[in-house]
Amino acid sequence: MQEQLSALLAKAQNELPALKTRPEFEAAKARFVGPHGELTALMKQMGTVPKEQRPALGKLINETKGQLQQQLDAALRTIEAGELQAQLGPAVDPTLPSPDAGPGTYHPLTLVREEMCRILRKVGFTVADGPEVETEFYCFDALNTPPDHPARDAQDTFYFPDNARFGNVSKKHAHEKYLLRTHTSSVQIRTMLKGEPPIRIVSPGRVYRRDTTDATHSANFHQLECLYVDKHVTVRDLKALLDYIFASLLGPDTKTRFRPHYFGYTEPSFEVDLTAKHLPKVNKEWIEIGGCGMVDPAVFAAVGYDPETWTGYAFGMGLERLAMLLYGIDDIRYFYQNDLRFLKQFA
Helix, strand or coil: CHHHHHHHHHHHHHHHHHCCCHHHHHHHHHHHHCCCCHHHHHHHHHHHCCHHHHHHHHHHHHHHHHHHHHHHHHHHHHHHHHHHHHHHCCCCCCCCCCCCCCCCCCCHHHHHHHHHHHHHHCCCCEECCCCCEEEHHHHCHHHCCCCCCHHHCCCCCCECCCCCCCCCCCHHHCCCCEEECCCCHHHHHHHHHHCCCCEEEEEEEEEECCCCCCCCCCCEEEEEEEEEEECCCCHHHHHHHHHHHHHHHHCCCCEEEEEEEEECCEEEEEEEEEECCCCCCCCCCCEEEEEEEEECHHHHHHHCCCCCCCEEEEEEEEHHHHHHHHHCCCCHHHHHCCCHHHHHHHC
16 A cells, blocks of 8 residues: 555656646546545555554555645646736846837827917916816806707706705805806806906816717817906907917918807807918818807806906817817817827827
């Protein structure tokens, strides 16, 4: 029996280190120590051994079983290490150059936003921000948008359930409906409620509307709006600033024009068109780029400004629209697909 146990240990020591996979390991384990394994078969012969030899033989069998288990554990650790190495792949040499294709870059919308803010800072504007979750007061009421206006319909605006509550709205307006802001004009109201004129701010940010996504529309997009409030502000000042902005952004040959329009929070109101010969897809044609106008006296009344003392202008435009013009992009969906082939073009 002792010779058989020694032979079994030698056999295991020879075979187990050569195992490469878990199926091979499980088969070997069953062959050596399983219910029908070789060690189990030797243990069953204990009944044929004289009683006086059984204690010594039992001790020898237990020692053999322990040594077999150690060899099995060592074989399993080797297999597990091989599996882990296969998952990790070849070792990395940290002294080699990086395999990256190149440095990262800003998203094209970020590039346009930062450039617009830089241009406006040069003429005294400061950047203002506000929450994307708003109440009807900041998004509609204070901006002279009547209750029956189509923009306030649930088919155009993302409303939250009536029981939703958020911490960024004052108790004064806590009873109102919450919504995802449809424009960054709400930042103008928040800014005017905080202090007295003169005010000169630019408010870029993400906005939301119930639009069907296609090449020129998206349910979420980015706007940039400006507000200037002071004494004796006129339409001439508004036109001069827009000419300066687009000449700085798109080139000195860029021209702008106003077309009469209606916005609830400005009076008079205009659509802004521009043309720039050197830009792709523009050439000599006039294209719409945004809306503007003189701040309506009702808006001043909503924030406690005297419309007989103060005047001002406001204008807004989509950053996606500007980026598409500036870079010759023909589909707004490219901005949101996280396609590195597209994004790396701006590195």
